Amino acid sequence: MRKKIMLLAFSAALLGSCTAVKEYEKVNLNDPDMALATKKVDRFETNFQAYREAASGANGGKTGGGCGCN
Amino acid sequence: MKKLTIITSLIFFVLTGLGQEENKNTDTTAYKSRVLESTEIDILTSYYSQEGDNAAVGGGMGTEELTDFTPTIVVSVPLNDDDVLTLDAGISSYTSASSSNINPFDGDQEADPFQASSGASRADLYTNVSGSFSHSSDDRNKIWSAKLSFSNEFDYRSLGFGGSLTRLFNEKNTEINISGNVYLDKWKLLYPVELRHLAGQDEEQEPGEDEEDDEDEGVPWELMTGNLNYNPSFTPFKDDSRNSYSVGMVFSQILSKRLQGSLSLDLVVQDGLLSTPYHRIYFADVANSFIENFQLADDVERLPDTRLKAALGGRLNYFINETLALRTYYRYYADDWGISSHTASIEIPIKLSGKFTLYPSYRFYTQTAADYFAPRELHVSTEKYYTSDYDLSEFKANQYGFGISYTDIMTRAHLWKLNMKSIDLKFHKYDRDSSFSAWMGSFGIKFIIGDL
Numbered sequence: 001m002r003k004k005i006m007l008l009a010f011s012a013a014l015l016g017s018c019t020a021v022k023e024y025e026k027v028n029l030n031d032p033d034m035a036l037a038t039k040k041v042d043r044f045e046t047n048f049q050a051y052r053e054a055a056s057g058a059n060g061g062k063t064g065g066g067c068g069c070n
Numbered sequence: 071m072k073k074l075t076i077i078t079s080l081i082f083f084v085l086t087g088l089g090q091e092e093n094k095n096t097d098t099t100a101y102k103s104r105v106l107e108s109t110e111i112d113i114l115t116s117y118y119s120q121e122g123d124n125a126a127v128g129g130g131m132g133t134e135e136l137t138d139f140t141p142t143i144v145v146s147v148p149l150n151d152d153d154v155l156t157l158d159a160g161i162s163s164y165t166s167a168s169s170s171n172i173n174p175f176d177g178d179q180e181a182d183p184f185q186a187s188s189g190a191s192r193a194d195l196y197t198n199v200s201g202s203f204s205h206s207s208d209d210r211n212k213i214w215s216a217k218l219s220f221s222n223e224f225d226y227r228s229l230g231f232g233g234s235l236t237r238l239f240n241e242k243n244t245e246i247n248i249s250g251n252v253y254l255d256k257w258k259l260l261y262p263v264e265l266r267h268l269a270g271q272d273e274e275q276e277p278g279e280d281e282e283d284d285e286d287e288g289v290p291w292e293l294m295t296g297n298l299n300y301n302p303s304f305t306p307f308k309d310d311s312r313n314s315y316s317v318g319m320v321f322s323q324i325l326s327k328r329l330q331g332s333l334s335l336d337l338v339v340q341d342g343l344l345s346t347p348y349h350r351i352y353f354a355d356v357a358n359s360f361i362e363n364f365q366l367a368d369d370v371e372r373l374p375d376t377r378l379k380a381a382l383g384g385r386l387n388y389f390i391n392e393t394l395a396l397r398t399y400y401r402y403y404a405d406d407w408g409i410s411s412h413t414a415s416i417e418i419p420i421k422l423s424g425k426f427t428l429y430p431s432y433r434f435y436t437q438t439a440a441d442y443f444a445p446r447e448l449h450v451s452t453e454k455y456y457t458s459d460y461d462l463s464e465f466k467a468n469q470y471g472f473g474i475s476y477t478d479i480m481t482r483a484h485l486w487k488l489n490m491k492s493i494d495l496k497f498h499k500y501d502r503d504s505s506f507s508a509w510m511g512s513f514g515i516k517f518i519i520g521d522l
Binding site: 020021022023025026028029031032033034035036039040041042043044045048049051052053054055 | 112114116118120140142144240241242243322324326327328330331332379381385387389395397401403405407409411413419421427435437440461462467471473477494496498500506508510512513514516
């Protein structure tokens with residue numbers, strides 16, 4: 001785990017040194033399909049994966065909690 | 071403690087280092103656009119169906135048939151230039167063969183783990199509501215948010231709250247988000263029907279059942295076969311709470327005019343009742359008792375009352391050209407129950423025109439088994455912890471997805487004062503390397519209120 005955190009720190013330092021892309025150059029990055037978040041409609045997919053797989057993340061289940069025990 | 075120091079150092083290092091970049095390059099306070107121009111309404115719904123032969127309620131054997139229909143509404147309201155209030159509410163209506171077999175004797179047909187009981191416990195509702203508030207600074211480089219949530223189903227109640235802080239640096243090329251969430255959950259302890267007399271629960275109400283509707287509650291003991299001296303060493307749980315505490319950090323970076331990515335770290339601590347009270351266990355060293363075709367439980371699953379989870383993930387999105395983009399994701403997970411997992415997924419949005427986009431996707435998932443998992447009749451009664459829930463077993467899963475999206479940025483279609491902005495339709499097929507499979511269809515439509 002410590003190695004992974006150090007890797008994260010190293011990556012953060014490395015990525016932080018990248019040349020900045022100006023606002024007017026972000027037309028491709030601002031495309032909705034380039035967003036680093038998931039779409040709202042994808043929440044159901046995330047929910048059933050959190051229910052059926054043991055490796056659920058920061059949330060115990062569906063939006064707002066829930067056991068997902070059925 | 072050492073991990074906490076490393077994480078704190080990392081956060082400090084990145085915040086201070088990149089803050090200097092911000093001072094050099096940012097002067098965006100002259101003009102301030104609204105964070106959200108108009109009220110947005112998302113109406114979302116999904117239909118989910120699964121099947122399999124390893125129901126945890128049947129101690130690792132029995133039908134896992136389940137369907138779930140979930141209509142949801144999300145409303146985001148701009149309170150002023152800087153603040154947004156979001157309300158999110160949903161109802162999930164499910165039918166579950168598995169939960170119906172908490173009491174397999176309340177139906178019209180013979181009790182059988184591969185047959186859903188037709189009793190009232192076959193269906194139930196899950197409701198959830200949450201509200202969040204976010205505030206952005208004048209230069210839009212600092213955002214904080216707070217969230218409160220509540221959910222309820224027959225045997226489970228959850229109260230959650232949390233917050234997050236986001237900072238943008240380096241001409242908004244770099245973003246760091248730190249979040250924390252707490253869920254305080256409460257069980258209504260519901261045991262398999264044949265064990266309830268040992269917990270003083272003879273008249274216990276079941277999911278979907280009216281308070282008066284308990285005429286079929288009884289276990290037909292006179293039909294018992296096999297070991298007629300059924301005397302399980304069952305003791306009820308003392309604790310009915312489950313608490314989850316999580317912290318997360320996401321570092322996002324623009325890497326070029328076409329490439330951006332993020333790294334995320336999640337840490338979760340859970341305590342309380344982490345077992346499910348109606349998951350049956352069948353021991354190898356206890357003689358078997360049956361009623362009709364249903365084997366009576368020797369105990370319910372017993373799992374440790376704490377769990378520490380850690381997940382490290384990364385996303386990388388590449389804009390190939392005006393038609394194609396590439397969205398990739400990887401996540402590694404490990405916990406102190408012995409489970410580790412890898413998730414990898416790829417989605418390739420294909421723009422057919424300015425309005426229509428296709429979303430083919432593939433996701434691979436694999437996990438190792440929990441230290442406490444074994445199939446039915448392989449645990450022995452002298453073990454401290456045991457489960458036959460196949461969600462905690464070793465498996466691999468493939469998921470194939472396809473979606474289509476229609477977007478009209480001019481919002482020309484109207485419904486009363488609602489201007490339609492987009493429609494999304496998605497379909498997913500999920501297959502484990504066992505008998506378990508599932509599919510899901512989801513639909514979303516976004517409206518914007520008011521003149522644009």
